[in-house]
Amino acid sequence: PVKHKNESPTALDDIFISVKTTGKFHQSRVQIIIDTWFRDAKLQTYFFTDIDDANFVQQTGGHMVNTLCNKTHTRKDLSCKLGAEYDHYMKSNKRWWCHFDDDNYVNVGRLVAMLRDVNHTKDFYIGKPSLNYPFVTTYEGEEVRFWFATGGAGLCISRALAIKMKPWCSDGGIYQTSEKLRAPDDCTLGFIISNRLAVQLTESNLLHSHLEILNKLNPATLTEQVVSLSYGLGAKRQNFIQLNDSRFNIPISEDPTRFRTLHCIIQSDLCKHSVRPY
Numbered sequence: 001p002v003k004h005k006n007e008s009p010t011a012l013d014d015i016f017i018s019v020k021t022t023g024k025f026h027q028s029r030v031q032i033i034i035d036t037w038f039r040d041a042k043l044q045t046y047f048f049t050d051i052d053d054a055n056f057v058q059q060t061g062g063h064m065v066n067t068l069c070n071k072t073h074t075r076k077d078l079s080c081k082l083g084a085e086y087d088h089y090m091k092s093n094k095r096w097w098c099h100f101d102d103d104n105y106v107n108v109g110r111l112v113a114m115l116r117d118v119n120h121t122k123d124f125y126i127g128k129p130s131l132n133y134p135f136v137t138t139y140e141g142e143e144v145r146f147w148f149a150t151g152g153a154g155l156c157i158s159r160a161l162a163i164k165m166k167p168w169c170s171d172g173g174i175y176q177t178s179e180k181l182r183a184p185d186d187c188t189l190g191f192i193i194s195n196r197l198a199v200q201l202t203e204s205n206l207l208h209s210h211l212e213i214l215n216k217l218n219p220a221t222l223t224e225q226v227v228s229l230s231y232g233l234g235a236k237r238q239n240f241i242q243l244n245d246s247r248f249n250i251p252i253s254e255d256p257t258r259f260r261t262l263h264c265i266i267q268s269d270l271c272k273h274s275v276r277p278y
């Protein structure tokens with residue numbers, strides 16, 4: 001662990017966790033999070049959504065933020081939401097901002113362990129690169145190229161870096177920068193950080209989105225190393241993690257994302273004694 005002068009090692013309470021969601025996914029996606037990993041980071045996790053939903057406000061202990069952004073899966077609306085996540089993070093005094101999508105499972109203990117080894121007073125942008133080559137586009141008539149981390153794999157930004165991002169981010173700035181760049185929200189973050197601020201993306205192989213083939217991940221590493229993972233359950237492709245722990249054999253029909261099963265394996269003491277361990 002990195003320890004600085006007069007400072008405690010980074011702990012869970014030093015992290016602000018934001019989860020992007022939308023009204024129509026509260027039941028189908030947010031509920032699973034509340035039933036699983038949210039329990040491990042109740043005070044640190046906030047959901048950024050686009051409706052007032054009394055049921056979920058209650059279930060999260062008031063940790064649902066209605067961003068007042070519009071409700072579509074378009075660049076404008078997603079950047080609006082990420083902007084709200086940034087603004088809320090800046091108001092917290094935490095060392096780290098970690099963003100996730102609502103189809104991510106976060107292994108909270110591993111997240112803390114990952115960040116314990118990184119100096120939050122330096123500039124850090126930790127994520128999974130979206131492409132294996134730099135993204136190229138134009139900004140104010142100039143060609144720009146940069147790497148960016150996939151939002152859907154989860155990413156973390158140190159406070160030192162978040163402060164430097166202000167000119168492009170604060171007060172809805174992410175939305176405006178994303179419009180000028182004509183690029184999605186996660187791509188815009190990469191532009192601000194790795195192009196404007198020349199801070200390199202720190203690549204982590206502990207973060208996984210559904211752009212990967214998730215059943216290729218080794219079940220043992222899922223519980224012991226992986227910080228985040230995801231699922232994709234479309235009509236065309238069923239993409240979810242493979243688990244092989246005979247103690248927690250929840251059928252796929254009852255746990256298609258596998259998050260409930262995974263959570264039981266990670267929190268084995270919690271689930272051991274009940275028939276339906278969630």
Ligand code: UDP
Binds near residue numbers: 078
């Ligand atoms: N999302 C949203 N509004 C929408 C659709 C999606 O805010 O109208 C959020 C969703 O909750 C998730 C993220 O955007 O956190 C990515 O959405 P999704 O997983 O459906 O699509 P992907 O981009 O991963 O294919």
Ligand code: MN
Binds near residue numbers: 103152
């Ligand atoms: Mn997704």
